[in-house]
Amino acid sequence: MRELFGTDGIRGVYNQDLTEDLAYKVGLTIGSMHPDGKFLIVRDTRESGLALEKAIASGLVKSGATVYLGGILPTPAAALITKMKNWFGVVISASHNPYYYNGIKLMKSGFKLADEEEIEIEKRLEVKDHSFSKHDTGKIIDFSEAEKIYIETISNMFSDVDFHGISVVVDTSNGAAYRTTPMVLEKLGIKVTCYYNQPDGKNINDNCGSLYPQYLAQKISGFDLGVLHDGDADRCILLSKKGGEINGDKIMGILALSMKREKRLKNNLVVATIMSNFGLEIFLKENQIDMIRTKVGDRYVLEQMLKSDANIGGERSGHIIFLDRSTTGDGLITALEFLRVMVLSQRDSSELEKQVNDLPQYMVNVEVKNKAIVDHPHLKEKVSQLQKNGFRIVVRASGTEPVIRVMAEGQDESKIKAAVEEIADLVRTLGEFQRR
Known part of the structure; x- marks a missing residue:
């Protein structure tokens, strides 16, 4: 059983549960397990991110690994690039938690590590002697082009749709997507206004982002859609032009129906969790779409998607996976999928939002x-x-x-x-x- 790793990596209060010493040992351990491995490290905007990045990179270099520093980027950017290059990935983020938390998420070739791999890492971390290393040390390489790769790849995914004339207001939660989301939307011809995009190390998720849609709702007037991320931007909550919240359940229902009409919905199936509203299940059933529930956590959603050969699944929180687009949840992809439905159906966000009803x-x-x-x-x-x-x-x-x-x-x-x-x-x- 895992003790250090939760459902989304190692997470805790910085300098209490998650220290630089632990981060160094994690780097040294995963590096020693994969000799000559290549590791991409990205982080969100928390003030502790840089110190943890240095600690993990030091451990990896000590083990002989090559470390690529991608800087501040969303978790899904790391998934996309590590899949593209067949690298390992380390994401330093505590997602939606306050700034004094931080975390370490590990992935390989776009996918988060399996439970068994995390258990093995924990076993090795229990060994008191962490001084082992290779005779030749690794190296650190600046990989600032990671942002450009992510922006261009996502932009190209949706280049077949004309988004001109659409206006969107975005809340980046002062987090990892404060640059990437507006840059992609603007590149696709969307008029963008941003709030909560001035990170200072402490204001990430501070009364903003996907957990606090009421703040952006006050500014939605005049926009076609509101987009809200969490700290590492792997999730997305939307607001209709009238300020109605479009949660992950509603997003999945609306997009699954559109995908079915396009004959893109694999196996006529949506994977949700035990926390998804029964209203989603009713809506899907009315539209002859099957639904499977799984445990809470995107790793379990993904596991069931792969097992069932489904290409859409997710959580009410807005963490939604489109397996024909990405290997993990990506709040930017989710927003663009919704905008794409708006364009193709010629229906506004308020009309679409009413399709799926929530039970209390x-x-x-x-x-x-x-x-x-x-x-x-x-x-x-x-x-x-x-x-x-x-x-x-x-x-x-x-x-x-x-x-x-x-x-x-x-x-x-x-x-x-x-x-x-x-x-x-x-x-x-x-x-x-x-x-x-």
Whole structure:
């Protein structure tokens, strides 16, 4: 079982859970596992990113690896380039978390490492002697052209559509896409206005980005679409021209139907997670499209997509994978796919947004010291009891934070809120009992 790695790499508070010493050891370990390997390192805009980059690069060089420094770039840019060049990738980012968090995501040829590979890395990190190295050391190469490669590749993907006349407002969350997203959109002829694109090392995800759409909603007037990223830009939430939120579930439904009409939807299938709204499932069923649910986490969505040979899958959070475009979620690709549907269907974003209806859904995050509470028999009994009232309830431990997420959905909003609060209170009580 993995302990250091969560559902999206290693993540924690900088200089507490994630230190430069640990980063160095990770670099040394993965470098020693892949002698003479080539590694691309990119990072988001957090103030700790440069120090962690130097630490990881030092470990890799010590092991004999060649390190390519790509600078500040979205996670999907690393996936695209490492697939293109058959390299390993290291992404220094904590995604949607506050600036004082950071993380290390590892990938190979465009895909995140499998659970088994992360377990092997953890085993090697437990070895106290990390002084091993090759007789010949590696080298560090500036690879600033990585940004140009990403911009040109994504632009070329959508060059067959005329986007001229469309105006978009973008919130880059002061994160990794603060340059790339507006540059690609403008290159395709879209008129772009940007907010939250002035990173200072501490303002990443600070009341902006995909977790805070209410701020961009105040500025949507006069624009055809709003685009909101998280810190590393692998996800995207949209706003209609009237300010309506178009979450990941709605995006998947709208785009899956369009893909089906174009005969592009593989196996007539969408892969979603246990947290996706039942409204999406109803919409897909009404349009004769199948849906498979999997565990939360893009790695599990991708795993199921590969197993089922599906080419669209994702999460309500806006992390959506188009396997005929990329090997991972890319918020920019998601936005462009939606804009493409707007152009081809000649329908505006508000019309499209109304296609997929959400059932009332309510979620609470409960901070805990021990996430094993999620398997407590009293908790399972309470969930089973409340589900008899016709609710769909999901209680799960977060893979990236010390919290248990409690979610319910159903027809009556007040009743599902009451059910969630009842379960959340029990989680808190069980947590207090364990601390005694």
